[in-house]
Amino acid sequence: MPNSKKLIYIIDDSSSYRTLLKAILNSYGFENVTTFDSALEAMEAMIDSARNNKPLPSLIMMDVVMPGIDGIEATRKIKSDQKFSDIPIIIITVKDDEASLEKAFEAGAADYVIKPVTKLALRARVQSLLKLKNEIDNRKQREKELESLTKRLEELNETKNRFLGTAAHDLRSPLSSIRGFSEFLLEELEGKLDEDQTGMLDMIHDTSSSMLNLVNNLLDVAVIESGKFDLFLEKHSMVKLTESRLQLLSNLAVQKQIALLTDLKPVPETMLDVQRMGQVIDNLISNAIKFSPEKSSVMIKMHEEGGYIHVSISDQGVGISDEDMPKLFGAFQKLGSKPTGGEKSTGLGLSIVKKIVTAHGGDIKADSKEGEGTTMTFTLPVKEQ
The missing domain is CATH 3.40.50.2300 (Response regulator)
Structure with a gap:
């Protein structure tokens, strides 16, 4: 006006x-x-x-x-x-x-x-204050538009999360069945199928496993972004949890002839969500294996210091570029580093890991140099209850 x-x-x-x-x-x-x-x-x-x-x-x-x-x-x-x-x-x-x-x-x-x-003094003061008022009105209008846009984006994000959660939930059951049936057929028909048939069943099993992993990650993202991400805390040993997850991950390491080395110092039991923290350990160790060359090693260390449990996973892999470091914990991020064995990556794992660690009151960071490996370190506060 x-x-x-x-x-x-x-x-x-x-x-x-x-x-x-x-x-x-x-x-x-x-x-x-x-x-x-x-x-x-x-x-x-x-x-x-x-x-x-x-x-x-x-x-x-x-x-x-x-x-x-x-x-x-x-x-x-x-x-x-x-x-x-x-x-x-x-x-x-x-x-x-x-x-x-x-x-x-x-x-x-x-x-x-x-x-x-005086006329000149009055005009100067009036024009100056009207200009200031105009700037204030414009700023308030922009703030109002931004508030409206933010509200709309929040509504769209909530709709996206509901759709994502529903779609992932509906896909998980049939994918689990496909993977289960393929495992059953591979076991029951071992030696009865020719090489091509066995290869097809292997492909069905591997593809359904990858898709199921993606669906589970999408469900986690939907839950986290919806604000309904609850932890079920219980007193547990991080050493025992890590050792149990290492047993399950040993087959991945054996396939690439990678040695899993440990230096797990005794640490106090603490309150944690066993399933979610298992996800963290699984993701970080499997990533270390995924991005490491054959016949290398992955070192898992643990100690307690200053009221926090410190866990680090170090590999001798391809490392992370300086350009990719800021994107490391973002969702749906594709980095320049490629798995050494052609493994699949959804770009969701580390974002979920960060959310889980943060929800526990801890922190996570990466130390890496391209071509010289990566060390992922996370901390958890020692809580009695």
């Missing part, structure tokens, strides 16, 4: 001075000027405008000394109402009274003019 169309209130008990100020403003192109002989009348007009969604003043010029409510008290009342608090107020005074001006500024006045006001 151009300044000429913006509404300006003049509040002064002197009819002649109201007429003079309005004439000066009109001469400079400020056409939408409304005058009042009392602050109470002006405030009632503002309340009525707000109630009926009519334009509010963009600027108020108000005399200090008026019968009833004076300019300072009126300024205080206007500024205390959230609907009107952004409206700049120019106080009109007959003399440069420091005490009155100090009270006016404390009440929320933006500027002042002294009677008799």
